[in-house]
Amino acid sequence: MEKWVLKNYKEDFNSIMERHNVSEVIARLVTNRKHTGEDRIKQYLNPMLDNLHNPMDMKDMEKAKNLLVQKLKEKKKIRIVGDYDVDGVTSTYILYQALLRCGAVVDYEIPDRIKDGYGININIIQAAYDEGIDTLLTCDNGIAALDQVAKAKELGMTVIVTDHHDLPYQECSVEDGSLSDPMVTVCDEELKIYRRHIVPPADAVVNPKRPDCSYPFKGLCGAAVAFKLIQVLYEAFGIEKEETFSFLEIVAIATVCDVMDLVGENRVFVKHGLKQLKKTKNYGLCALMEKNNIHLLSLSAYHLGFIIGPCLNASGRLSTAKKGLELLLATDSGKAEALAIELKKLNDLRKEMTAKGVEQAIEQVEIAGMSKDKVLVVYLKECHESLAGIIAGRLKERYNKPVIILTASEEGVKGSCRSIEAYNIFEELSKCRELLTKFGGHPMAAGLSLKEENVDILRTSLNSNTILTEEDLIPKVSIDIVLPFGYLNEKLMEELEILEPFGKGNSKPVFAEKNVIIRKAAILGKNSNVLKFSLVNTYGRSMEALYFGDVSGFQEEIIKNYGKEELDKMFQNRETSVRMSITYYPGINEYGGNRTMQVIIQNYMLSKR
Structure with a gap:
C-alpha cells in the first residue's frame, strides 16, 4: 500500500x-x-563551474598541500591508500594521476575486500614502512583509523587523510568544558549530552564533515x-586550472555511485562531468561504455549509477578493485577492451549471485517470522560478503524498511546496512556498539562486523528500541x-532537461494524471516484463504508456477489482471500464522516423468500480 502526497509549496x-x-x-518544480x-x-538552473x-576553505587543506609540495620536491616515496568501491577506486585514480603529473614518486594500494576489509590497516602500514614509503595518503577512508594512523606515526611516517565519512566520537557532558571545543556537537540539549568528535593523529586530516571545518558544502564524496x-596542488605547481577539470567525469561517476545528494557542488560535478564523459578520451571508460551498449548522446546519471559504476564495483566485489583502477589507467585500446570485457563478465556474474541472494533473503524474512520486524536483520551465512549491500538495498526497496544483511566471514560476521529516510542507521548502530566489533558509515548506509552469537541479540535490540x-x-x-x-509536448521535454541530472536529492519529477481509461494493453519484452497501454484521460486526450513494474501483480489487481472479463478486454483491444490514476514521467518514442510522446508509468492506483 502506498500513500500519495501532492507537494503544495507556495511561491510567486x-x-x-x-x-x-x-x-x-x-x-513549480524548482x-x-x-x-x-x-x-x-539561478545556481540550480545554471550550475556553473564558477559556483565551486x-x-x-577546507580544514587542513593548506597543511596537506604544503606537505605534498615538500615531499614532491624531496622526491619522497608516497603511497595512496584507497578503497575497493567506486568512490575509493576513482579517488585513487585522481590522486595517482595528479601526483604523477606533478612529478611525484608515487604508487597506490587498494585493500582487498575479503582479506583486508575496509580502509587502511596495520598490515598495509607495515608493508609500506618495510618498502621505504615516506608518506601515506588516504582517500575515501582513514577518518576512523585512529589506531592505524597512530601506528604509522610511531614508525615515523607522514600521514595525510582525505575522507568524507562521519567522524568517530565519544559522548561527553557539559561539565567537561565541551562547549568551548569546536570538535563538540550537541547530542541532546535537554540532557546536556554532547559528542566530542575525534580525528586520527595524522599530519593533516581533510574532511568537510569535521565540525571545525568551515567548508560550506558538507556533502562531497571521497573523489x-x-x-x-589536487586543485590546490596544481595551483602550487603552476598547472593550468582547466587541467583539473579533466577529472570531472571521474568525480561525476563517484558522486552518483556513492549516492551523494545531487545538490550544490555535486550538481555542478555531475552536470559538467556528464558533458565531458560524452567526449571522453579515457580508453577504459570508452571501452566500458561500448561493451555495455551505452549511446553517448543519451548518457545520463542513470548510466553512471546502474551500468558504469556496477562494472567498476564488480572487480572489487568478486576479484580485486585494482582491475577497475587498471581500466581507468589503461593507455591503449587493446588493454582497455580486454579489461572492459572482464569487468562486464564479473558484473553479469554478480547480477546472478545477487538475484539468488535476494531470493534467499526474502524467503528467510517471510518464513522465519521476520516480516513484522521494523528493522530487518537477515543472516545469509553462505552469501558472498561483497553482495550484502546490494541485497540489503533490494530488500529495502521491497519492504520499505531498514535492512541489515549479514554474512559469514573469517573473523566472525560482516554485514551491510541500507536504510530509509526516517531511520539513521549509523546513529542506531552507535547505540548497539557494545555488540559490534567494528562499524561505520552514513545515516542511509553503513557497514559492521560482529560475533555470530550477537546476531540475534542485535536484531532484538534494534527492533525493541526502534523509533520507527x-x-x-x-x-x-x-x-x-x-x-x-x-500539457505534454517536446518543448516541455527540452525544459525538463534543464533540471537534470536526476538522482538522490534531485529526484526525477513525478507527474500525475487522474482517472485515465485503459483502452487497450499488450505485454512486451523477451521476459514479458513490460506492459504497454493506450490510455485516454477525462479530456479525451489519448497517450501511449509503458509500465516496467510487476506485470503479473498488475493483472491480479485488475481481476481483483474489475474481474477477469475486463482484463481479457484489455488484451483483446475491446473497450474496457478500467480506470486508474497514475504517476508518470514523459518521454519521446522514436520509431520509423516518427517522434511521438509517451509516458512511463511509475505508480498506479486503480479506481473503484
Missing part, C-alpha cells in the same frame, strides 16, 4: 517564470525542490575531496504536479 511562480524565462511547470531566493534558483567553493586537494512508527514504513509517493496529458 509568475515571478520565477519571468525572471528566469521558464514555464510554470519548471517554476519550488518543490526547495530552491528559493534569486541566487539559489574555494578548496582552501570530490581528492579533486579539491507504522506510518514511517508506508511508502510515500510525492507528486510534484497533477499534469494532464494535454
Whole structure:
C-alpha cells in the first residue's frame, strides 16, 4: 500500500517564470525542490563551474598541500591508500594521476575486500614502512583509523587523510568544558549530552564533515575531496586550472555511485562531468561504455549509477578493485577492451549471485517470522560478503524498511546496512556498539562486523528500541504536479532537461494524471516484463504508456477489482471500464522516423468500480 502526497509549496511562480524565462511547470518544480531566493534558483538552473567553493576553505587543506609540495620536491616515496568501491577506486585514480603529473614518486594500494576489509590497516602500514614509503595518503577512508594512523606515526611516517565519512566520537557532558571545543556537537540539549568528535593523529586530516571545518558544502564524496586537494596542488605547481577539470567525469561517476545528494557542488560535478564523459578520451571508460551498449548522446546519471559504476564495483566485489583502477589507467585500446570485457563478465556474474541472494533473503524474512520486524536483520551465512549491500538495498526497496544483511566471514560476521529516510542507521548502530566489533558509515548506509552469537541479540535490540512508527514504513509517493496529458509536448521535454541530472536529492519529477481509461494493453519484452497501454484521460486526450513494474501483480489487481472479463478486454483491444490514476514521467518514442510522446508509468492506483 502506498500513500500519495501532492507537494503544495507556495511561491510567486509568475515571478520565477519571468525572471528566469521558464514555464510554470519548471517554476513549480524548482519550488518543490526547495530552491528559493534569486541566487539559489539561478545556481540550480545554471550550475556553473564558477559556483565551486574555494578548496582552501577546507580544514587542513593548506597543511596537506604544503606537505605534498615538500615531499614532491624531496622526491619522497608516497603511497595512496584507497578503497575497493567506486568512490575509493576513482579517488585513487585522481590522486595517482595528479601526483604523477606533478612529478611525484608515487604508487597506490587498494585493500582487498575479503582479506583486508575496509580502509587502511596495520598490515598495509607495515608493508609500506618495510618498502621505504615516506608518506601515506588516504582517500575515501582513514577518518576512523585512529589506531592505524597512530601506528604509522610511531614508525615515523607522514600521514595525510582525505575522507568524507562521519567522524568517530565519544559522548561527553557539559561539565567537561565541551562547549568551548569546536570538535563538540550537541547530542541532546535537554540532557546536556554532547559528542566530542575525534580525528586520527595524522599530519593533516581533510574532511568537510569535521565540525571545525568551515567548508560550506558538507556533502562531497571521497573523489570530490581528492579533486579539491589536487586543485590546490596544481595551483602550487603552476598547472593550468582547466587541467583539473579533466577529472570531472571521474568525480561525476563517484558522486552518483556513492549516492551523494545531487545538490550544490555535486550538481555542478555531475552536470559538467556528464558533458565531458560524452567526449571522453579515457580508453577504459570508452571501452566500458561500448561493451555495455551505452549511446553517448543519451548518457545520463542513470548510466553512471546502474551500468558504469556496477562494472567498476564488480572487480572489487568478486576479484580485486585494482582491475577497475587498471581500466581507468589503461593507455591503449587493446588493454582497455580486454579489461572492459572482464569487468562486464564479473558484473553479469554478480547480477546472478545477487538475484539468488535476494531470493534467499526474502524467503528467510517471510518464513522465519521476520516480516513484522521494523528493522530487518537477515543472516545469509553462505552469501558472498561483497553482495550484502546490494541485497540489503533490494530488500529495502521491497519492504520499505531498514535492512541489515549479514554474512559469514573469517573473523566472525560482516554485514551491510541500507536504510530509509526516517531511520539513521549509523546513529542506531552507535547505540548497539557494545555488540559490534567494528562499524561505520552514513545515516542511509553503513557497514559492521560482529560475533555470530550477537546476531540475534542485535536484531532484538534494534527492533525493541526502534523509533520507527507504522506510518514511517508506508511508502510515500510525492507528486510534484497533477499534469494532464494535454500539457505534454517536446518543448516541455527540452525544459525538463534543464533540471537534470536526476538522482538522490534531485529526484526525477513525478507527474500525475487522474482517472485515465485503459483502452487497450499488450505485454512486451523477451521476459514479458513490460506492459504497454493506450490510455485516454477525462479530456479525451489519448497517450501511449509503458509500465516496467510487476506485470503479473498488475493483472491480479485488475481481476481483483474489475474481474477477469475486463482484463481479457484489455488484451483483446475491446473497450474496457478500467480506470486508474497514475504517476508518470514523459518521454519521446522514436520509431520509423516518427517522434511521438509517451509516458512511463511509475505508480498506479486503480479506481473503484
